[in-house]
Amino acid sequence: MSPTQWDLPVELCCRPMAFVTLTGLDVVYNAVHRAVWDAFCANRRADRVPISFKVLPGDHEYPKCRPKRTSYEWYIPKGILKTGWMNKHLNLVPALVVVFYELDWDEPQWKEKQSECATRVEIVRQSLQGRNTKVAVVLIQKKTPLPPGEDVIASERAAALCNACELSGKSLFVLPHTDHLVGYIIRLENAFYEHAQTYYYTEIRRVKSHKEFLNKTTHQLLFVRHQFKIAFFSELKQDTQNALKNYRTAYNLVHELRAHETNILEIKTMAGFINYKICRLCFQHNTPLDAIAQFRKHIDLCKKKIGSAELSFEHAAWMSKQFQAFGDLFDEAIKLGLTAIQTQNPGFYYQQAAYYAQERKQLAKSVCNHEASIMYPNPDPLETQTGVLDFYGQRSWRQGILSFDLSDPEKEKVGVLAIQLKERNVAHSEIIITLLSNAVAQFKKYKCPRMKSHLMVQMGEEYYYAKDYTKALKLLDYVMCDYRSEGWWTLLTSILTTALKCSYLMAQLKDYITYSLELLGRASTLKDDQKSRIEKNLINVLMNESPDPEPDCDIFAVKTAQKLWADRISLAGSNIFTIGVQDFVPFVQCKAKFHAPSFHVDVPVEFDIYLKADCPHPIRFSKLCVSFNNQEYNQFCVIEEASKANEVLENPTQGKMCLVPGKTRKLLFKFVAKTEDVGKKIEITSVDLALGNETGRCVVLNWQGGGGDAASSQEALQAARSFKRRPKLPDNEVHWDSIIIQASTMIISRVPNISVHLRHEPPALTNEMYCLVVTVQSHEKTQIRDVKLTAGLKPGQDANLTQKTHVTLHGTELCDESYPALLTDIPVGDLHPGEQLEKMLYVRCGTVGSRMFLVYVSYLINITAEEKEIVCKCHKDETVTIETVFPFDVAVKFVSTKFEHLERVYADIPFLLMTDLLSASPWALTVVSSELQLAPSMTTVDQLESQVDNVVLQTGESASECFCLRCPSLGNVEGGVATGHYIISWKRTSAMENIPVIRTVITLPHVIVENIPLHVNADLPSFGRVRESLPVKYHLQNKTDFVQDVEISVEPSDAFMFSGLKQIRLRILPGTEQEMLYNFYPLMAGYQQLPFLNINLLRFPNFTNQLLRRFIPTSIFVKPQGRLMDDTSIAAA
Amino acid sequence: MAVCIAVIAKENYPLYIRSTPTENELKFHYMVHTSLDVVDEKISAMGKALVDQRELYLGLLYPTKDYKVMFRKLHNSYTVVMCNPFYNSGDRIQSSRAFDNMVTSMMIQVC
DSSP states (O other), rough: OOOOOOSSSSHHOOOOOOEEEESOOOTTOOOOHHHHHHHHHHHHHSSOOOEEEEEEOTTTOOOOOOOOOSSSOOOOOOSSBTTTTTHHHIIOOOOOEEEEEEEOTTTTHHHHHHHHHHHHHHHHHTTTTTTOEEEEEEEEEESSOOOOTHHEEEEEEHHHHHHHHTGGGGGEEEESSTTTTHHHHHHHHHHHHHHHHHHHHHHHHHHHHHHHTTTTOOOHHHHHHHHHHHHHHHHHHHHHHHHHHHHHHHHHHHHSSOOOOTHHHHHHHHOOOOOHHHHHHHHHTOHHHHHHHHHHHHHHHHTTOOOOOHHHHHHHHHHHHHHHHHHHHHHHHHTOOOOBBBTTTTHHHHHHHHHHHHHHHHHHHHHHHOOOOOOSSSSSOOOOSSSSSBBTTTOGTTTTTOOOSSSSHHHHHHHHHHHHHHHHHHOOOHHHHHHHHHHHHHHHTTHHHHHHHHHHHHHHHHHHTTOHHHHHHHHHHHHHHHHHTTTHHHHHHHHHHHHHHHHHHTTTTTHHHHHHHHSSSTTTTOOOHHHHHHHHHHHHHTTTOOOOOOTTHHHHHHHHOOOOOHHHHHOSSOOOOEETTTOOOOOOOEEEEEESSSSESOOEEEEEEEEEOOSSSOOEEEEEEEESGGGGGGGSEEOOOOGGGSSSSSSSSOSSSSETOOOOEEEEEEOOOOOHHHHHHHHEEEEEEEEOOOOEEEEEEEETHHHHHHTTHHHHHHHHHHOOOOOOOOOOOOOOOGGOOEEEEEEEOOOOOOOEEEEEEEETTTTSSEEEEEEEEEESSSSEEEEEEEEEEEEEEEEEEETEEEESSSSTTTOOSSOOSSEEEEEEEEEETTTTEEEEEEEEESEEEEEEEEEEEEEEEEEETTTEEEEEEEEEEEEEEEEEEEEEEEEEEEEEEOOOBSEEETTTTTTEEEEEEEOOSOOOOOEEEEEEEEEETTTEEOOOOSOOEEEETTTTTTEEEEEEEEOOOOOOOTBBBBBEEEEEEEETTTOOOOOOOEEEEOOOBBBEEEEEEEEEEEEESSSEESSEEEEEEEEOOOOOOOOOEEEEEEOOOOTTEESSSSEEEEEEOOOOEEEEEEEEEEEEOOOEEEEEEEEEEEOOOOOOOHHHHHHHHOEEEOOOOOOOHHHHHHHOO | OEHHHHEEOOOOOOEEESSSSSHHHHHHHHHHHHHHHHHHHHHHHHHHHOOOTTTOOOOOOOSSSSOOOHHHHHHHHHHHHOOOOOOOOTSOSOOHHHHHHHHHHHHOOOO
């Protein structure tokens, strides 16, 4: 965009920098000079001094200095600030002119060179006549200079050169062209900078010195001008604090000027300039609040200074620019690190700028409504001789005229007309949109989504005014959903109205229909007459006719639109529009509701579609179809009403598909579900409602799922909260709010009509073939087919159970690991009505604990539903929990031959193994047989025959066995010696003959075997008789490898007399046996203690009499003396 | 003078909105709607600070004259509307004459 009248001049907006010109550099042909120049220009970062350099030829003509005024008495200024002044001091009048000259100190032709240099300086001085511009000379030298003071020639010649050029020593510099060029250059430019500052300082002093000559009556303008100049020079001097101070003073002075219609533009222009400078410096000083305060003050002071009403749009344009410029400054400051907040960010300023731009457009529209016949004045009053104005903010046709009276009203009129006609050509909308989009970008950044939407609406509206309907629609469409989702219906309606206009003017069918649908709907706040109009238009469109134009549209645009609509009618092509309603609020509402959350497969699935129209007139639809997740059902749920296109509005209350506004219409649908869908969910995926028909245009409203649009969820929530009593309606009508969408239903299998009974005798016993009798009886009215039984362990239990449970149909053989835990789909044939069948199952449970068993019976049956024959699969299941227990407990113990409990057995000495089988089963058990399998280390003393064959045990009864065993000496075995296994073969007493016998193997406990040094056993009769001799023989066996010294003594007893060795000490050789013979003579009858045999082993003190008593009997039963004297017994005595 | 008074539901839709003069109604609606940006921001900031929940007055959205008393009055009136057993929380306030009168009085009084 080319700069317009309102744009701030570049020289105002830039950062003023000291202006230094470099002469004597041939940057085109001389490489050394080029390098020097590049070093000045390149990398001018913030750490370099702020100087703007320019290369000029040595004989460059600088702007002429006007002769000094000696008195201001007769001087009347013609304006505040000349348009060229800032540029002059930024780019034309240097603070310092540097003359570059190639000269080494040892130059042979020194004299000539010196005078040439002096001439060059002189030429520059000539050109700068009257100015305070400094001149400096830089000698470009090939040699590196010696340290100061060492080169005598150099100092001499330097002094001479200064003299010749009339330079102070401080203005002569040497630039050795060596490696460290940039370093030298930086030192040089720092020196230049000092010179420049001195120059600007003197300039400030010079301007200040004029002040005393001024008087307040005639030189008011000069007060402002001088103050501005001082501030500007301060800026050039980089003294921003003083610059700010002076600008502030200047600002106050501007407002002290007498304002009149003729100079108000000049005052505002200058006020705007100075305000810009103040705000800019405030931001630069990081005092943004000062900047904002200044700007507010500025706007307050200026907003009423409108000027002439004919050019009021200029004021709006100026205001807009003020806001925009401030917004730019603010934004720039943010980019440099300032933080803005939500309520104070550049967006507000851009928004205000846009607001004034809109006002400018309005004013221009009302002020510049000239007839087309009025020509632009010739000669152009806006042209000036130079092409530019002399002073900022003046009128070109009366420059420099200070009088408030219009000297030439005719000229004024022509001038105003020219401005007005020019204003007509301004692309206002473009300006407004640019500003709005700037604001949008800012508000987006500062978390103001609604502000952003609002501005986008404005942008859309502006595009609409600018007749760019495509862009307008795009923007409006984008923000519509924000207003819709937050439920701001007034705003939504307003946006939709504009959008409808756009779509009408572009003849965009689909958009036109969509917006119409929503404007007719319940979210629209339009009045009924408007809705009627839109509905009429919509019906026209559906009948393939043109709609009436929207109100308040541009007449020319309407003409174009009508042509477009006419083209649309003749245009063949797809005239079916499918519109998804979930994102907007159409005028028809839809709710789908299945009658139940689940249906049996033999009953038809029923659901209702509820429809309600919100438009002002009844409306007829042509077709309604419902789609399901299983598309096969779609065909059953279609209602189509053949009607001619023109019947849409006729016979309004007749027919299913005609909706009366405000009334809820219920449509019932029914279909039979497929048997494959048993266990599945049937879902309504969409409801399509067609308006119009294929011969004209057709709109298909598409509801996803069971209905509902953008507003319905909130409405449903409100309805749910409501305590309001709904008015009573006739029986067949329902309240819309009370309908709750139910878009899916489950298809479940038909209810079975059979009975399944289980007969068994719990609990199960471990490892037995547990019998489970399943009885299935049919109660169906017809034959059932394909009856199948699935039985066994219910899946989903502990995985270990599966491995320890086995099911079979054959009870005659024991099942092993290979049998499954669950038998599936055992075909059992067909069943006639009332018939029953029985199936036996055998379950073998390897572990105790409870198990859940499942018996599942499935069958097929033919059913007629809705005059359709379907095959239903029904099933019934029964579960039963069966406890498994041990059938019996087996207790094993070791006893000595004296039936005394043994902790351990002694090698080679016989002992008894006693088993005790205690029945734990609640049912009688038959022990078929038992068997003792001895470990190799054990030997039996006598036969190992079962003693419990075919014993029947009731609950709590036990069966015991006793085996005499011997364990040979094995040495010391850790943990004892294995005894062997005890195997019991058993079954339930009640079990049938063919049921196999179960063998339960019991591992017998290990036994600790101990060696003893001496084994004593006694040979004695089973009883004695008083006064009859009782011979007792003790066998003493040495079990060790040593010769044993044995002390034996017999303690006397009152009940016996005895003969034999009473006390003896003897030796027994290893492995041999010693016999001791005693003759006991009982004296008393009864159970009598035998005389104690004490044995003492000298080698084994541990061998005690206690241990000894385990082996030998300690007492004997003595019978009383018989009546008859027995000769033999006397003889023995 | 209060030119526009609105009561907004917590879901950000207007429960009640009235403005004078009526011809520029739309502008005020937009203004109320855009001011919700600042309300949102204030509420989210409140959540962080966990300020005393009994103090519901958010303060001013924009530095201007403080109208706390006016807002208090409006809030009290709204509470009265809420106490009406026939009013369903979340419904647009349409049939409360007392509330209407109070708003009218505020629009005239705060001149």
